[in-house]
Amino acid sequence: MTVPRAARVIPFALVFFLAACDGGGGDFDSLLIDARLARQGGDLDEAVELYEDALALDPSSAVVRVELASTYLDRSGVDLIDLDRFALHLAEGNAAPDAPPSAGAGGCIYSQIPGAETFDPRGLAEFDGLVAERDVIQLAIATLRGEGVVAGGPRVPPIALRAIDLCDGIEDGELFYDRAAALAALRAQGLDDRQIATALAVNAVALLIDAYFFLNEDLPQQTEWWRLPNGFLGICADDPEALREQSGAAVMDFGEALTSLDMRAEVLALHPGDASRQLVDGAIAAYEAIEMDLGPTCNVLR
Amino acid sequence: MQRAPLMTARLLAFVALSFAAAPAGAQSPFPQDATAPFPLASALGRGDASTAVVDAEGAFHVNPALLARLELARPTIQLAGVGGANGGSAWSLWKYYRDELGPAIEDGLDSLRVNDRDRFEALYDDALELGRSPSSLSAMAAGPSLQYRINPVTALQVGIFAVSSARGQVHDGGAGVPLIDFYDQTDVHVPVGIGMAMPGSSLAFGVSASAVRRWVTAKYAFVDELDAGGEALYVLSGTGVALDAGVHARDVGSPGLDLGASVRLGGDPALSYSRRIEVSGTDFPDNEAEIAELEARFADRDPDVRYRAGLAYRVPTEDLPEGVAGALIAIDYVGASTSAFDQSTMAHMRFGMEATGGPLTLRAGFAQGYPSFGAGVRTGALRLDYAFFGVEEGRRSSQLRRGVHMLQARFGLGM
Numbered sequence: 001m002t003v004p005r006a007a008r009v010i011p012f013a014l015v016f017f018l019a020a021c022d023g024g025g026g027d028f029d030s031l032l033i034d035a036r037l038a039r040q041g042g043d044l045d046e047a048v049e050l051y052e053d054a055l056a057l058d059p060s061s062a063v064v065r066v067e068l069a070s071t072y073l074d075r076s077g078v079d080l081i082d083l084d085r086f087a088l089h090l091a092e093g094n095a096a097p098d099a100p101p102s103a104g105a106g107g108c109i110y111s112q113i114p115g116a117e118t119f120d121p122r123g124l125a126e127f128d129g130l131v132a133e134r135d136v137i138q139l140a141i142a143t144l145r146g147e148g149v150v151a152g153g154p155r156v157p158p159i160a161l162r163a164i165d166l167c168d169g170i171e172d173g174e175l176f177y178d179r180a181a182a183l184a185a186l187r188a189q190g191l192d193d194r195q196i197a198t199a200l201a202v203n204a205v206a207l208l209i210d211a212y213f214f215l216n217e218d219l220p221q222q223t224e225w226w227r228l229p230n231g232f233l234g235i236c237a238d239d240p241e242a243l244r245e246q247s248g249a250a251v252m253d254f255g256e257a258l259t260s261l262d263m264r265a266e267v268l269a270l271h272p273g274d275a276s277r278q279l280v281d282g283a284i285a286a287y288e289a290i291e292m293d294l295g296p297t298c299n300v301l302r
Numbered sequence: 303m304q305r306a307p308l309m310t311a312r313l314l315a316f317v318a319l320s321f322a323a324a325p326a327g328a329q330s331p332f333p334q335d336a337t338a339p340f341p342l343a344s345a346l347g348r349g350d351a352s353t354a355v356v357d358a359e360g361a362f363h364v365n366p367a368l369l370a371r372l373e374l375a376r377p378t379i380q381l382a383g384v385g386g387a388n389g390g391s392a393w394s395l396w397k398y399y400r401d402e403l404g405p406a407i408e409d410g411l412d413s414l415r416v417n418d419r420d421r422f423e424a425l426y427d428d429a430l431e432l433g434r435s436p437s438s439l440s441a442m443a444a445g446p447s448l449q450y451r452i453n454p455v456t457a458l459q460v461g462i463f464a465v466s467s468a469r470g471q472v473h474d475g476g477a478g479v480p481l482i483d484f485y486d487q488t489d490v491h492v493p494v495g496i497g498m499a500m501p502g503s504s505l506a507f508g509v510s511a512s513a514v515r516r517w518v519t520a521k522y523a524f525v526d527e528l529d530a531g532g533e534a535l536y537v538l539s540g541t542g543v544a545l546d547a548g549v550h551a552r553d554v555g556s557p558g559l560d561l562g563a564s565v566r567l568g569g570d571p572a573l574s575y576s577r578r579i580e581v582s583g584t585d586f587p588d589n590e591a592e593i594a595e596l597e598a599r600f601a602d603r604d605p606d607v608r609y610r611a612g613l614a615y616r617v618p619t620e621d622l623p624e625g626v627a628g629a630l631i632a633i634d635y636v637g638a639s640t641s642a643f644d645q646s647t648m649a650h651m652r653f654g655m656e657a658t659g660g661p662l663t664l665r666a667g668f669a670q671g672y673p674s675f676g677a678g679v680r681t682g683a684l685r686l687d688y689a690f691f692g693v694e695e696g697r698r699s700s701q702l703r704r705g706v707h708m709l710q711a712r713f714g715l716g717m
Contacts, residue, residue, distance in 0.1 A: 030697075033643055037696040040473070042434055070476045079478025081423050088416075125419055197524060198476030205477040268527050 028057045032064060035071075044075040055150040062156050062189035066199040068148075069140040073202060076133040082126075083205045083257075084279060086212050089124040090233065090286035110226035110234035119225040119233055121216050134213055140206045144199065157203045158185030161259040162252060166291070169255070173284055175262045182263055193267050200264035208257035208283065211250040215294065219246055235293040247294045258283055339363055339491055339512070339544070339569065340442065340463040343385065343710040347676015347689035348654030349667020351632035353612035354550060354562030358449060362461055362493055364610070365548035365564035366508030369459055369497025374451040378716040380461070383444030385710030389693065390437030392470075398432055430480055433472025436695055436704050440467040444712065455499045459510075464490045480525040486535075490515045495546070504553055510546040514569050515539070519579065520596060532586030534578040536593050538600060544569030558618055563611040573600045609637040612652070622657075629657040640670065643697035651699075665689070671699030685712045 035050035051068040055061060073079065110116050139148055146153035160182035169176045186196045215223075221243065224236040237243040261280045270277050340363045345352035352364050358378055361369035372378070406414060406425055414422040447461025466488035475481030495510030519535040548564035575593050612634030622629055634652040639645045654667025654674065663678040672692025679686045689708045696702035 033697055034701075037702045040434055040436075040471070040695075041702050042431075066476070070474065073477055074474050077427075079426075081426055081478060083477070085419070194475070194481070194524070198479075201476035201479050268524060270526060 026053075028054055028061075031057070032067075035067070039067075039071055039074070044071060047071050048075060052149050055153070059146075059150050059153040062154060062191055062199075063195060065143050065146070065148075065153055065156050066191070066195055066202065069143040069206070070198055070202045072136050072140040072143065073205065076136040078130065078133055078137060078205060078209065080201060080205055080279070082130060083208050084282065085124055085126070086209060087279070087282045087286040089121075090212075090289050091231070091282060093119060093124060093227070108224045108226065108234070108236035110224075110228060110236060113226075113228060113234075115229035116234070117227045119227040121212075121225050130209065131213060131217065134210065134217075137206045137210050137213075140202060141210060144203055144206075154189060156186075156189060156191075156199050157256065157260060158182045160185060161203075161263065162256045164255045164259050166251065166255050170258075170284060170287070173281060175259055175280075175284070177259050179263065179266060182259070183267065186263075196267050197264050200260040200267070204257040204260035204264070204283075207253040207260070211253040211257070214250040214253075215247060215290075219243070221246070231289065232292055233289045235290065237293075240293065244294065251291075251294050254287055258287060339489065339514075339566075340444070340465050341385075341387065341440065341708065343676060343687035343689040343708045344663075344665070344678055346691045346706075346708060347665035347667065347674060347678070347687065348632065348656045349652045349669035349674045350636070350691070351612055351614070351634040351652040351654040351667060351669075353548075353564055353610045353634050354560045354614035355612075355630060355632050356550075356560075361449065361497065361508070362447065362459060362463070362495070362510075365550065365562050366459075366495040366497055366510040366546050367506045367548035367550040367562065367564070369449065369457045369495060369508050370455065370499040370506035371497075371550060371552070372449060372451075372457060374449060374457055376716050377451075378449040378714070380444060380447045380712055380714035382446070382714075383442070383710060383712035385440075385442035385708065387438070387440040387442075387467075387706050387708035389439070389706035390435055390704045391432050392437040392439050395432050395437060395470075398428055402428060426478070430472055430474060430478060433470070433480070434474070435702070436469055436471040438467060438469045438704060438706065440465065440708075442466075442710065447714075455501055457497050458495070459497075460492075460494045462490070462492050464488070475524050482521055482523055482525060482528075484521040484535075486519050488517045491544075493546075504551050506550045506552070508546075508548045508550075512544040512546070512569065514542045514544050514571060516542070516571050516573065517576070518573060518600065520599065528582075529586075530582050532583035533581040534586075534589070535581060536578050536588070536596055537576055538573035538596060539576040540571030540573040542568055542571030554613075558616040560614045560616070561612070562614070563609070565607070565609040567607055573597070607637075611635050625659045626657050627659055629655065631655045640693050641695045641697060641702075645694065645696075646698045648699040649694045649697070667691070670694035671701075672703055672705075683713055683715060685714075686710070 031050050031054035035047045035054060038044075038047040038050055048068065048071055051064055051071060055064045055068060058064065142148040144156045146155050158181070160178045164170075164175060164177040183196075186199070191199065219237075221237050221239060223243065226234040226236070228234050235243070258280070261283055265277050265280055342352070342359050342363060344357065344359060345355075345364065348355075352360050354365075356368050356371040357364075358372055361367075361372060403425060406421065414425075443464045445462035445464075447459070447463075449457060449459040451457040466486070468484070468486040470485075471483045473481040473483060491512045491514055493510050493512040495508060497506060497508035499506040517537055517539045519537045521535060545567045546564060548562065551561040553559065554561050575597065578588065612632060614630050614632040617629040617631070619628075632652075632654055636650050636652055640649070649670045652667065652669040654665060654669070656663055656665040658664075661680045663680075665674075665676040665678070667674040669691060671694065674689065674691035676687065676689035676691075678688075687710045689706075691706055691708070693704045693706060694701065695704055
């Protein structure tokens, strides 16, 4: 039998037909794989869409919540470097170029301390640019907390990370909270150690930056910041007690960010000298710089 | 307060050059590029459609039945061969190290973090951006090999070939923390094969047995997990045997239309820890947990059964334009996946063509949704082949491409 010459091209034409039909699947596993691949390929919009589709199929998936929240931040260019920048500014930031407007009844007491300098909490690079990404940062937080675009999921960062006592839970640069309970809760959600580390990094960055924005954007009363000679920050307000109350949730977010960073370092068995351990130290130093006036009432008020 | 930078110079260097030293999710695949155990630039230039294409190299590495089809009026002796391949953004990573990271290390990253924040952050962002897509580097070496016809229907072949491939990628491990995904595999194959044409039939068969010695290493870790005072790549090794069998049918249904199929069994030796390569530090104890994780990762690897089937159409000489001595069109279906995932049908398809005129062969193809092209020059005892092709790292064609440039040179007699 002889095959007609024209028929010999049929197999080759079939290749191109198959190419046109090479579509993707719409099940959960396929969506998750495709989302990861889109992210690797740099198409973050496509990745977000696919992760959200996967989450719609399984709102309880902690893995998808972690990767989706991480992709939100990735798409907006918010990362650990930003956290480092905020922490560095709080702990060591320069004085404000101009004297701040007076806040506090009868003037700010910190202005009378020899060596104290005015401090501009917004005076760090890219502050305005990051403020513009605040909705995304809050969406990442909500996604990790089982809410966001697809609600009804678990709170991935366990409540044990938030249960740190900010009066007694930080001592000599060390955090005291129920590490075992936090880690067990994370592992119970089916996350492996590297996924846990990812979740904690995203949680820490998003919470700390959002808390910082809250203190600078959302407080209902004007504040005046001073860098004191001991390195701490003094914050004046017309109603100091109200300030402490108004900032309570943000300070708790700050605390959860600290425990998230600390837990991440523990999960990865990082050594004390490792960069991320140093980041934990830096974040604690940043908290200690502001706790005098914003932390819970365990401290002496001005 | 004095604080160290987020990443030390050494660790940044590891990120940038993760070959030399891989979104959080599945670890990246092993470099099962679904090509032959020894990648062939000549085949890859035409989309790697080669199971039914009569070719001396293909007889060694694709389908041993092709051995029976070689003319071999006299023994073919290849004395030596070398090659290299560069895939993805490997070159860009090198330039990044040379032009940005290297000078930054000289200037002091600690200082940059505080005094030149923009530059410090650009270093970090560029490392992630460049490393996001997979990159690869390969080196190939061929020792002496011989193909010899012992009677009109039977031929033998023996040779030694080595290929080392490294694949690196940097994922975003959350909030921009680099997650390094690095893998390297070096194989030495010693194949011995026989091909036999069936008298009075259009069929030929071939079988080949290869001793395979393999070394592998991998690193899958957040950059801050790397210990600047004692980091190593742990090398696993093992020896195994691969068996290849193939069939080739000539002029099936029409003059010039050939079919071929081959299957490879084994060739994935059991691997155990053999030695380490120190990346930083000396005299530190082995990381037993990492070694155990690595051994488990390789033990979980699926048994390697590779198969492929294809057809080739040799264009009749009378249909060729002047100056073209030969031309063919070929299609293959390759069973192996080129990624960590089961792939779609199209991602297994290879299509290509080539035309030869004088010493020059031009090739073009379409494989896994990506175009390929290449050229070969044969001058006396020297043969040069170049190919550019795409490798699909995703589960569908045209999803996550790694473009590869490959150049090979061979020197021998009767090639």
